[in-house]
Amino acid sequence: MSYGRPPPRIESMVSLKVDNLTYRTTPEDLHSVFERCGEVGDFYIPRDRFTRESKGFAFVRFYDKRDAEDALDAMDGRW
Numbered sequence: 001m002s003y004g005r006p007p008p009r010i011e012s013m014v015s016l017k018v019d020n021l022t023y024r025t026t027p028e029d030l031h032s033v034f035e036r037c038g039e040v041g042d043f044y045i046p047r048d049r050f051t052r053e054s055k056g057f058a059f060v061r062f063y064d065k066r067d068a069e070d071a072l073d074a075m076d077g078r079w
Contacts, residue, residue, distance in 0.1 A: 013041050013061040014068035018075070021045075023054045034060050037074055038067020 018030070027043040034040050042061040045054050062068040 010042070010061070013063055014065045015059050015061045016068055016072060018058045018060055019056070021054060021056050021058055023056060025054055025058065030058060030060060033075070034071055037062075037071035039063050040067075 025045065027045065030043050030045075031040060039062065040060060041063045043058060044061075045058040047054055060071070062071065
């Protein structure tokens with residue numbers, strides 16, 4: 001997970017946008033869910049500039065396109 005700096009090999013990663021997250025979602029929460037689909041390279045949860053709360057969405061980056069596609073199929077519509 002990168003906290004303010006890009007992970008290695010970022011140019012070859014595939015990014016998925018994850019919507020409708022609670023404002024308390026952490027990178028660890030995302031990791032426990034998405035690691036089942038493949039090797040996760042990075043998470044990014046945009047935060048409000050003033051309150052530092054999550055904006056309710058995140059980006060999950062996978063090293064392999066097939067893993068990202070598996071995650072998309074497995075997580076689409078999931079709560």
